[in-house]
Amino acid sequence: MSNLKVFRLRGGRATEISGASVGVERELQALIEANMEAMLGIRFLVTEYRTGRHSGRIDSLGLDESGTPVIVEYKRSRDQNVINQGLSYLSWLHDHHHEFESVVKNKIGAEAAAEIDWSNPRIVCVAGAFTRHDIVAIEMIGRRIDLVTYRIFDDVLTLQLVAAKAGVAPSSGRTMLDAPRSSGSPAPKSVQQYLDEAPQDLRDLCRDLDEVLLSHSDVQKETQVHYIAYRRIKNVATVRVQPRNRVLVVNLRLNPDSVELHDGFSRDIRGLGCLGIRDGVELRIGSRADLARSVALIQQSVEAS
CATH class of the missing domain: 3.40.1350.10 (Trna Endonuclease; Chain: A, domain 1)
Known part of the structure; x- marks a missing residue:
């Protein structure tokens, strides 16, 4: 220090x-x-x-x-x-x-x-x-x-x-080191599997989002089972991939009352029990125009984390 x-x-x-x-x-x-x-x-x-x-x-x-x-x-x-x-x-x-x-x-x-x-x-x-x-x-x-x-x-x-x-990267399952799993219960699909199955344009968009988030030198990237986490001491952003909808779902550590929300792009997720950041703002990024709109919000989330 x-x-x-x-x-x-x-x-x-x-x-x-x-x-x-x-x-x-x-x-x-x-x-x-x-x-x-x-x-x-x-x-x-x-x-x-x-x-x-x-x-x-x-x-x-x-x-x-x-x-x-x-x-x-x-x-x-x-x-x-x-x-x-x-x-x-x-x-x-x-x-x-x-x-x-x-x-x-x-x-x-x-x-x-x-x-x-x-x-x-x-x-x-x-x-x-x-x-x-x-x-x-x-x-x-x-x-x-x-x-x-x-x-x-x-x-x-x-x-x-x-x-x-970050430790050992998780596989598609929720458990590790011989954790019990009920017989016949399939492992949930991981975010990496969703990303691998996504169309090329969505994978390219995810790569560009990754560059924006990691442009902040002290932000760490950790791939979890259900999402990719970007964090400092606390999570800055969590990213999920939805190939069927061709969007990236990004949760940011922001007070929804301090952000102008737009239908189809951003929403208040307080109380919804979302994965990752639970009480913040969710963005749906499906294009580079959406990504450009998100940059200032990502910066605010970094500063708040």
Whole structure:
């Protein structure tokens, strides 16, 4: 975080505010748990969850906006063991799907528990700093891991995504690592399969949309089962492919009340239970003219994420 400078402006003069870490690790954990959805886009489930025979306690368990299980670990400063701890608890999670589903059911509801996406569980490590070795390590590990640094400036908390690894790309199914599937139940078709079956002009349009979204240097791309996610700490956009309608369906993190909506192009999706970004604006992009109309809205979504 040494590249982040914060200044207080008074009477045209700038005075630098020195950043600090929290006094104790639990203070950081409690602060983020109380505001997890706003800060990280993750619905908080439970704190200090005991893992039985693994003889550990997961700092926080959550469910992200993609319906993916999330393990969150905290360190007030720099600690190379935070990634190892997260990986150990990920091993527990792979063996305890039903236990996690029970937590989700009790905290959020049966519908959320039934729709958990087990294809690529996620680890989020929050710490005062990470080393270059940490960043290289998550590239080699091959699991879905985010490294997030924090700093406190007076009453301002900053979070910065310093590295993110997408992990193993999901297949067409919702589950992974021998997750149970009822016999005779076909795997749902993945967004990649829909894209592969799409006409060439729609694939070209998806490629152009991809370039627009990734033109923002800190936006990460992750292919999920049902959509392609573009995110910073939280999702910026989620993209689904509808070959039959020859459109790309794009959900953006925007307040619908702040956007002029147009029939057939944009709509308010609050309360509709959509995949990906649930409470925002949906765009239907079927042409390059539609894509051009979407650029300014995409920029707003990036700034809001």
